[in-house]
Amino acid sequence: MKNLNRRNFLKTAAIGISAGALGTTSVKAADKTLSEDRVGILVDTDVCVGCRHCEWACRTAHNLPSSDLESYSDISVFKEYRRPDCTSLTVLNEFKNEKNPLLPIYVKLQCMHCEKPACVSACIVGALSKREDGSVVWDDDKCIGCRYCMVACQFQIPTYDYNKSIDPHIWKCDLCSERRKSGQLPACIDICPNEALLFGKRSDVLRIAKDRIRRKPDVYIDYIYGEDEIGGTSWMYIAGKSFDKLKMPPLGTDTAPGISEAIQHGIFSYFVPPVALFALLGTLMWVNKHRKIDSGENSENTYPDKEENKL
Ligand code: SF4
Ligand code: SF4
Ligand code: SF4
Structure with missing residues (x-):
């Protein structure tokens, strides 16, 4: 070659x-075909x-x-x-x-x-999404800090900033x-x-x-x-x-919906009726978003200015 x-x-x-x-x-990986x-x-x-x-x-x-x-x-x-x-x-x-x-x-x-990211499947509020370009990204505005993504990921990647428990923040590579x-x-x-x-x-x-x-x-x-x-x-x-x-985990070739589906199944079947759950989640998201606005925090961009980003 x-x-x-x-x-x-x-x-x-x-x-x-x-x-x-x-x-x-942004697309749910399981729903649409990724870009060639x-x-x-x-x-x-x-x-x-x-x-x-x-x-x-x-x-x-x-x-x-x-x-x-x-x-x-x-x-x-x-x-x-x-x-x-x-x-x-x-x-x-x-x-x-x-x-x-x-x-x-x-x-x-x-x-x-x-x-086919398990974290995306596990996130019940759509705060993690798989983009057509292949990257898996996290949305500060939507996250409610439930940490299901941490449980679902078979590479144990998403980490939670426990210093920001009032303003949930999941950290992981965003492919820049x-x-x-x-x-x-x-x-x-x-x-x-x-x-x-x-x-x-x-x-x-x-x-x-x-x-x-x-x-x-x-x-x-x-x-x-x-x-x-x-x-x-x-x-x-x-x-x-x-x-x-x-130390790379020996995983099979099957996608990993099992864990994330089990999480969601557990919630929907045994704990809370879906309508009540979404009402609760919606309230949490609204409160979270307005807390950030009130504190003057820029919820759109958690990165520094591009000039400062230059290496
Ligand atoms: S912690 Fe945030 S990103 Fe992770 S599953 Fe919960 S809502 Fe989604
Ligand atoms: S490695 Fe983990 S956090 Fe990253 S896309 Fe896969 S499941 Fe999600
Ligand atoms: S610099 Fe960090 S966030 Fe960007 S692609 Fe590399 S590991 Fe991911």
Whole structure:
């Protein structure tokens, strides 16, 4: 296969995506077919060097507590396994590389932006939605803080900001939807110095992943994590060792409506008649929204100004 120039590929992808599917109406994944042009990201763990620049860029782009980039060269954080939380929407973890002990394997974690997201199915007020471009996004105005999404997600990704229990806030990777509106790449991908993250159409990314595996069978196992897991995910991974040894959950290919349906079924069947429930939820949403307006909080945009977002 003809080699793609990465910068050209990324530039084309960013322009195409900003002009295409992004910004279209949000859809429930189970209800409609996703755009053929929906995005995908390849994490090539063989070329990730564990610099943690992606962690810094993500925090900076989302106005989360951070410090200077140099401080991210601290590798002592790898002593413990970490998960994304409300202070860091993406984190790296380090694993032993039996083939080359001097070069550990680093695996980046964030929301996988599932093709059929269980969190979206579980959210009874539509605060989480799957966009046609493939991203799964959270709506501050609608969220009532029930945390069903946290229970439903098989990757255990959405995190709750317990310091904001009066004003519920669910944190997870949003695929940098604000940056992409202006044609920018997601911050973590933009900053990656070693081309370990590749962003484009999911179908193109998948083809490139297969090509890398085919060309380097001694480097990669013949498996793309995320191609089919629970119906497929937007983020996909290739690696030199099996993914269960990299702590990626061993999920089947079936979508995961079971948990989210069970949550909703439990509510509707055993606790509250639907009309009463929606009346209650509507009241909670109204109160929540007006509380934010009264406090002067900008409920439309939780991101800093674009100028401040520049890396
Ligand atoms: S990884 Fe979890 S939070 Fe992200 S889309 Fe999938 S179910 Fe939702
Ligand atoms: S906390 Fe509840 S309302 Fe908010 S996004 Fe999660 S499931 Fe939806
Ligand atoms: S795509 Fe954006 S929100 Fe998601 S991990 Fe990367 S920088 Fe963070």
